[in-house]
Every structure is written in structure tokens, then in C-alpha cells.
Amino acid sequence: GVLFQFLMALERCFKMQKGQSVYIETYGDVSVLGDLNHSEQIESKFYKKALTDLDKNIWKSIYNWMSEDFPIDKFSSLVLFTTQKVSITSAWLNWNGKNPSERMDVFRNIKKSFDLRKRKDKDLTIYMNIIFDAKNVVKLSQITKMLYIDSISMNGNQYHKYLQETYGKDIPDIQKGKYINHMFGYI
Secondary structure, three states, rough: OOOHHHHHHHEEEEEEEEOOOOEEEEOOOOEEEEOOOOEEEEEEOOOOOOOOOOHHHHHHEEEEHHHHOOOHHHEEEEEEEOOOOOOOOOOOOOOOHHOOHHHHHHHHHHHHHHOOOOOOHHHHHHHHHOOHHHHHHHHHHHHHEEEEEEOOOHHHHHHHHHHHHHHHHOOHHHHHHHHHHHHHHHO
16 A cells, blocks of 8 residues: 555655645645645545445554645645546546535535445544534535545556656656666655
């Protein structure tokens, strides 16, 4: 997971625009700061299981973004960058295409379903209690508008190869892997 996070950070470095900086493990996994319209906080998750409604990865990320210490106003988007596929039965399906009202409905429906469960995961209970606390309604609304789910269908080796082909276009094939590894080492 850590190697995947650093590969993702490397890709963000390749995509940086003038005036932007990439931070690792400062505000979360990876942060791109600069122009507020293009600043993002990214949580990187490397898992094989599908992204479910009650997946701890997404709820822990939202919980962390709810923290009073998290500077949400520095970012224009909050991204869950994951290798998890979104199942066709998941409430997260087509999340990025939903409007803020629809997204809040997704949150409320997942919470309602969670509350009806007899057996509840202790961590999820803590996350949900904080996230849906009445004092956090404004921040949850803000997160709802900013949250983007970037689900990629690549494992670590495939992602490394993707970086080679995308950002090493002008480098001889035999050197592409070495180039990405050197840049990865620099990061």
C-alpha cells in the first residue's frame, strides 16, 4: 500500500502545474497544493476487495476529513484513490456523477442501513457517530460536494507500467522502468 501511495504521489508530481507542490503524509496520504481551484487531498487505498457501502476505507477518510485539525479550506477536492472496484450494487456506484443532494441521500441511506444492523463494527460506529453528529452537518455538506472516488483497475505492477508508458514516452523502452524507479526513489 505504501509503495502504491508513492507511485500515486509520483504521478501527481508529473501532473503538477506551475506553483503547485505535492506533500506526502502532511495532511493525509498525498496533497497537491497551490492554486485553490486545483488543490486536492488524496487518500490512497490499495485493496483487492470491492468498495462496499460500509467499507472502512471511505468512512475512515471522511472521518479524518471531519477532524477539526484538517484544513479543508485548503482543498478544492477530496479524493479516494483506490484499486477497489465499485460493485454494481454499491451506493457509491456513479458517485462522481451525482449532484450534492443525491450524494447526501447516499450518505443518509447508508447511515440508516448501518443503524438498523444488529452487529456493528466498532470502528465504523465511531466514524459514523462523528460524521453524522449534528455539529458536523456543515462540514459533511462541504465534504459531500468535494468527494471524488477514483477507482482504478490496476495492481501495483500495472500502475508502474502505466507510469512508464505515460510519463516515459520519449525514453527508450529498455530505460523506462529505470527512469520511473529513479523518479520513485527521488520522491
